[in-house]
Amino acid sequence: MTRPLIFLDPFPRTEAMVWDDATRAAVEEMGEVTAHFGSRAPDALVERILPEVSVIVGQTALPKERLDRAPNLRAVLNVKANWEPDLDYAEAHARGIWVLSAAPAMAPAVAEFALGQALSLLRGIHTADTRFRSGDMGIGIGGNAAARPLFGAEIGLLGYGNLGRALLPLLSPFGGRLRIHDPWLSDGYLRSQGAEPTDLGTLLAQSDVLFLLAGVTTENAGGLTRARLETIRPDAAVILASRAEIVEFDAFLSLAAEGRFRAAVDVFPEEPVPPDHPWRQIPNVLFSHHLAGGMEASYALIREMMLDDIAQVLKGLPPLRMQRAEPRLAGLMRSR
Amino acid sequence: MTRPLIFLDPFPRTEAMVWDDATRAAVEEMGEVTAHFGSRAPDALVERILPEVSVIVGQTALPKERLDRAPNLRAVLNVKANWEPDLDYAEAHARGIWVLSAAPAMAPAVAEFALGQALSLLRGIHTADTRFRSGDMGIGIGGNAAARPLFGAEIGLLGYGNLGRALLPLLSPFGGRLRIHDPWLSDGYLRSQGAEPTDLGTLLAQSDVLFLLAGVTTENAGGLTRARLETIRPDAAVILASRAEIVEFDAFLSLAAEGRFRAAVDVFPEEPVPPDHPWRQIPNVLFSHHLAGGMEASYALIREMMLDDIAQVLKGLPPLRMQRAEPRLAGLMRSR
Amino acid sequence: MTRPLIFLDPFPRTEAMVWDDATRAAVEEMGEVTAHFGSRAPDALVERILPEVSVIVGQTALPKERLDRAPNLRAVLNVKANWEPDLDYAEAHARGIWVLSAAPAMAPAVAEFALGQALSLLRGIHTADTRFRSGDMGIGIGGNAAARPLFGAEIGLLGYGNLGRALLPLLSPFGGRLRIHDPWLSDGYLRSQGAEPTDLGTLLAQSDVLFLLAGVTTENAGGLTRARLETIRPDAAVILASRAEIVEFDAFLSLAAEGRFRAAVDVFPEEPVPPDHPWRQIPNVLFSHHLAGGMEASYALIREMMLDDIAQVLKGLPPLRMQRAEPRLAGLMRSR
Amino acid sequence: MTRPLIFLDPFPRTEAMVWDDATRAAVEEMGEVTAHFGSRAPDALVERILPEVSVIVGQTALPKERLDRAPNLRAVLNVKANWEPDLDYAEAHARGIWVLSAAPAMAPAVAEFALGQALSLLRGIHTADTRFRSGDMGIGIGGNAAARPLFGAEIGLLGYGNLGRALLPLLSPFGGRLRIHDPWLSDGYLRSQGAEPTDLGTLLAQSDVLFLLAGVTTENAGGLTRARLETIRPDAAVILASRAEIVEFDAFLSLAAEGRFRAAVDVFPEEPVPPDHPWRQIPNVLFSHHLAGGMEASYALIREMMLDDIAQVLKGLPPLRMQRAEPRLAGLMRSR
Incomplete structure (x- = not known):
């Protein structure tokens, strides 16, 4: 043979x-x-x-x-x-x-990275270091005015594919309400996964922590327009983890810069991002350069x-x- | 009545x-x-x-x-x-x-903060933002030379009280081997909690991620001397979460500064830390100013x-x- | 349209x-x-x-x-x-x-039934009732000579399809070692499900509780011959849940009747079983008439x-x- | 020394x-x-x-x-x-x-026994064997008229001590609503255990499966009177696992005998039960002679x-x- x-x-x-x-x-x-x-x-x-x-x-x-x-x-x-x-x-x-x-194979790495981003946004882990080095005297609750817990937070997942399935078990122990919007998946299926299916409007308006995990399709590219993004719950933590094209990218950054919500961004419409690109200086965003999966x-x-x-x-x-x-x-x- | x-x-x-x-x-x-x-x-x-x-x-x-x-x-x-x-x-x-x-009541907040610190140390979440803003062109695996996963990592807990009990369920989904050293708790009890009891030497030498969660007692203050700290697994992520007094603090910071291990520090022997204290400028440490619990x-x-x-x-x-x-x-x- | x-x-x-x-x-x-x-x-x-x-x-x-x-x-x-x-x-x-x-859709019903059968075999739940009604005075440990725990038992699954996937989460809280043999599934896949892949010989010899969950194929019909069945761990609890054709059926019943192992049988080579069929009088078997799934x-x-x-x-x-x-x-x- | x-x-x-x-x-x-x-x-x-x-x-x-x-x-x-x-x-x-x-130390054994009793009551595991041996031709759904699932059932625990804490993780994978009534425990505590605190009336009326796990105190002896027992949800599966004294025992047996609910009984007001005691012939009860814990x-x-x-x-x-x-x-x- x-x-x-x-x-x-x-x-x-x-x-x-x-x-x-x-x-x-x-x-x-x-x-x-x-x-x-x-x-x-x-x-x-x-x-x-x-x-x-x-x-x-x-x-x-x-x-x-x-x-x-x-x-x-x-x-x-x-x-x-x-x-x-x-x-x-x-x-x-x-x-x-x-x-x-x-x-x-990429999903576990992206999921743990996204969880870390969410915790950093909610608890100010990345800003705490900068503040401490600059001599800031806020300590304990005096330094935690902006801190919010992941325990008990209302969590939203936009898209439930490989990334969502890897992330769900990491979020479960925090005990909060978990909603998913994924137009390719039936409500019955999402319930069988232990999540609450929801429409996009509710997901954006009700999530304290919002994970953007959808792939880009010919149907949803740019689907999260500025108008949609403006309906996100004020001060929510928003993690853009899958593909930049699913949001109106400049609107997303500008809303984050204004403090409308907290944002973490790992993916960009153009990669690599040129060294002097203005995105790199947008304030109030936790950036990484497509580091979530490729390790x-x-x-x-x-x-x-x-x-x-x-x-x-x-x-x-x-x-x-x-x-x-x-x-x-x-x-x-x-x-x- | x-x-x-x-x-x-x-x-x-x-x-x-x-x-x-x-x-x-x-x-x-x-x-x-x-x-x-x-x-x-x-x-x-x-x-x-x-x-x-x-x-x-x-x-x-x-x-x-x-x-x-x-x-x-x-x-x-x-x-x-x-x-x-x-x-x-x-x-x-x-x-x-x-x-x-x-x-x-403090334990959930400290546990989620400590998990966030661990993910930041392992995956470089807090440094990614600084690097991106400075024009760094490392992207994907090209920017992830130092990244290591929490999934599958060997995890060690020094001390298993309120903090450990709150942290354990957050770590379980990552699936790695979990060891605990706590001289106040019997091996049988630790096994009944789903963890592997171990001696201090093994804990320090074998943990990829080491959470220091012990309280200070009249017996263990300063117990993690420089000599002990030098036995920590090279490049481990070490999170000092409970009380600064359990380590020889300056030795701890200096070993971290040398790159002997990765460190996150939320507690200090003297608090608040004066604004111009030299601790605030130690490199290679993820600092926070006692922010883990008080929110x-x-x-x-x-x-x-x-x-x-x-x-x-x-x-x-x-x-x-x-x-x-x-x-x-x-x-x-x-x-x- | x-x-x-x-x-x-x-x-x-x-x-x-x-x-x-x-x-x-x-x-x-x-x-x-x-x-x-x-x-x-x-x-x-x-x-x-x-x-x-x-x-x-x-x-x-x-x-x-x-x-x-x-x-x-x-x-x-x-x-x-x-x-x-x-x-x-x-x-x-x-x-x-x-x-x-x-x-x-049948799998949850079969899985809970199989768990119930296993607990009945191990703990004598179905025989306890008969003994009590007959005036038996064995009480407490005096009536439990044959009782064995599911907590901590070594569990084996032959076949990991719909039934196995529904049963696994029900068995996990009992904390015992869990082995699976399924020639259609790779070791890496079985490990990713939290189980230990094993060969058929080890599965039969090492399981305290053995769930037979395989479908019948042109390759495995009758595969569990008398010779194979004789290698089952003495006094194991064996639950025949999927298809009778995967075992040499009369040998299976006769070994159970001799007390070689404990057996629960829900499926038969010929169904319905005629009312006067000798199978119906085999001792030491917990029978049901294809009741596990169809509710x-x-x-x-x-x-x-x-x-x-x-x-x-x-x-x-x-x-x-x-x-x-x-x-x-x-x-x-x-x-x- | x-x-x-x-x-x-x-x-x-x-x-x-x-x-x-x-x-x-x-x-x-x-x-x-x-x-x-x-x-x-x-x-x-x-x-x-x-x-x-x-x-x-x-x-x-x-x-x-x-x-x-x-x-x-x-x-x-x-x-x-x-x-x-x-x-x-x-x-x-x-x-x-x-x-x-x-x-x-008794709790794991009692918990797994109680789960087995519940599955036998709901799915007819112990009666299936008797029926099969008697020549019964009911097969598949034709033999399952009385079968009800544990998956998705509303579960009630009366008392949440050692037994309840050992049982809860065994019930969780079945996904049903879980209520607890325990007058010694605060609502906040019960919620922190992942259960829904409830009053006794709701517990009795709303549980598909009811585990009686309370100890006897000077306050609650005989507390489940006939009148109370008559409010149990019709056809519920009721497992008397802790102490017989918490129910009006003869009323309990007689309601079960009438088919008001399904009952499993492991404990008796008088133990050992004399060999010719009339309790031993009550129909429609799954009896065992204090076998749940003592193995x-x-x-x-x-x-x-x-x-x-x-x-x-x-x-x-x-x-x-x-x-x-x-x-x-x-x-x-x-x-x-």
């Missing part, structure tokens, strides 16, 4: 991110490996592997004409957290090819999930750890 | 902290109230209430000779989080007088617990929410 | 089970309804609805030639808990038609899940509550 | 229950041991040990005159689950002597808790595992 061919084309993921010695050894035990790092694999290489390949790890472009030439292909493991636009999802689905994304622990989890799911797929079993593309939804998601 | 006399002497707690309208109304329904705010109640006033008083709310000095003159006294509710030195604990215990502290939400919880326990005591039932003095231990705790 | 056609053909489910007034009203709001109860829908009726139908609720036979004539079909909601053999899963999948089963509460949950998922599908969104057929696995599952 | 004297007088607990080899070895390492088994220790022996004894394990009568002669006594560990009437609780308290009961696993836990707390007390630290007598309440509890 011939061994299955596994093709790696993970750019822009680097060799270091997805291909440490242990991973390489484990994959090589499962099949023959062809790999290309440092750039998108050249067309000639892709053409050469198509007739044999069983599993593709990476973001290789896979329009229908390529899928037609890959009769053994069982799975495509996108090691980024998105859905690439140049893959024919419907055709892959029709052929029974699993298309998978590594988004779940070594997340890549270790990508490697673990990838190994698990290659093994499942080669046994003819469904993958379990990475996220499966929903054929109708993948096309709606905007990528970059 | 005469109504019981309830005496309030909460200084340094202010009237606003413990005596809002709802609290006053609820207490006045339970008995006659005599109150003194703004300073320690004068001796003459104390002498006058002793023969009748059933419940004292506050830190009134209560040596044996005063207890001798208070035949109806059932409970003393210290609305601070400590054990006052000028109360005769053994005598109160012998007379069946409950002596209670409001420490449990409005904590005082609201004090009021709630106080009301609950006054009602219990006046019904002849044991108090449930505030912490009971352990007669042999209260004397060991250092107060201020 | 024309309203979608929803076709009901739920036999052997009755009208009462799936079509109460509230459900009917809700479905009729979502589309035009054609329904047939009391028998499998006649071919002529099926042929008539195929050209228009969007959603089929039931077990209508759907070979490729019928799917070819159903261009608008988006989903088939099997309201039984199995995968029907006369549906072309691969073709349905290729066409992007969701094929769903109501198995998850009114389960049908209420089927109706709720069905409504939720019809709504999702008609909005072009993925279903969330019912179970999706895995095209490669559905064919392996034996049905009846 | 002389080693402390530890005195064992555990009757009616037997030597086997409290004094296995490991326990004996561990206690002998902590001090000198004098032990008497098989009967209450003779007065002469008690008199002899009083002047030196540090710890008494058992139910030795300890009126004030004996306490006066026991200057070193630090703790009395009652290894039963009650409060003995012939101990002077107030005097022991005044002297700073811990008086402890082993009730918490080997409970005695193992008593030994573990006892060892832990002897060690704590001999170090001058508060006990942690056994229950402390509340001096005012212990006197209210009826014992036998």
